[in-house]
Amino acid sequence: MTGSPTNTGPVILLLAAGSSSRMRGGDKLLEDVNGQPCLRVMALRALATEQPVMIALPPDRPLRDQAIRDLPVTRITVPNAADGMGVSLATAAAHVTGPLMVVPADMPALTHADFETMLTAHKADPLAILRGTDHMNTAGHPVVFPSDLIGSLGNLTGDTGAKDIIKSNKSRLQMIALPDDHATLDLDTPESWQDYRARGV
Numbered sequence: 001m002t003g004s005p006t007n008t009g010p011v012i013l014l015l016a017a018g019s020s021s022r023m024r025g026g027d028k029l030l031e032d033v034n035g036q037p038c039l040r041v042m043a044l045r046a047l048a049t050e051q052p053v054m055i056a057l058p059p060d061r062p063l064r065d066q067a068i069r070d071l072p073v074t075r076i077t078v079p080n081a082a083d084g085m086g087v088s089l090a091t092a093a094a095h096v097t098g099p100l101m102v103v104p105a106d107m108p109a110l111t112h113a114d115f116e117t118m119l120t121a122h123k124a125d126p127l128a129i130l131r132g133t134d135h136m137n138t139a140g141h142p143v144v145f146p147s148d149l150i151g152s153l154g155n156l157t158g159d160t161g162a163k164d165i166i167k168s169n170k171s172r173l174q175m176i177a178l179p180d181d182h183a184t185l186d187l188d189t190p191e192s193w194q195d196y197r198a199r200g201v
Contacts, residue, residue: 010099010122010144012046017058017081017088022189029064031193033108037067042105045112049119056088084159093153101144109185114178118142121176128174129166132183140183
C-alpha cells in the first residue's frame with residue numbers, strides 16, 4: 001500500500017484485482033482506451049474529481065501497477081483476490097473510515113462527469129446508498145456506501161460483493177440515472193472490447 005487516503009468525501013475505489021478470466025489470456029484492464037491502458041484512464045477520471053482514489057490490485061499483475069505507477073493513488077494489494085469481489089471490498093474497507101464509491105475498473109464508459117454526478121448526490125444525502133443506473137433504469141455502478149456501512153463492507157467474503165448489504169438497507173437506496181449504458185457496460189471478453197471499439201467511443 002502507498003499512503004492512506006484522507007476522507008473529506010467518498011474515497012473512489014477502483015476494483016482492479018480480478019483475474020480477467022474471460023479474456024482468454026489477455027488483461028482487460030490493460031486494453032487500449034484512447035491510447036492508454038483502461039486502468040490508467042479510469043484512475044485519471046477518478047482523480048479529476050479531486051477525491052482520494054484507491055485501487056485494489058492483485059499480487060501477480062505487475063503491468064497493472066506499472067500502468068498507474070506515477071499517479072497519486074493509494075494502491076491496495078489483495079493477496080487472495082482470486083476469492084472474489086467481496087475480498088477486495090473488505091480489504092479496501094479496512095483502509096477507510098468514511099464513505100466509499102465502488103467502481104469496477106473495466107467500465108470505460110463511465111466518465112468524470114458520471115463520478116461528479118454521484119458525488120453531488122452523496123453531498124445532498126450522505127446517509128443514502130447511491131447506485132448508478134443506465135438509460136433503461138438497470139442498476140449498475142458506481143455504488144456509493146455511506147460511512148456507517150464501511151464496517152459491513154469489511155466483513156465481506158467470497159464473490160457475492162455487497163448485494164446483501166444493499167438488500168438489507170433497501171430503504172436507504174437511491175438510484176442515480178447516468179447517460180446511456182455508462183452504469184452497466186462492463187467489458188470482460190475480447191468480443192465486448194471489439195464491440196465497444198466499433199462504437200467509435
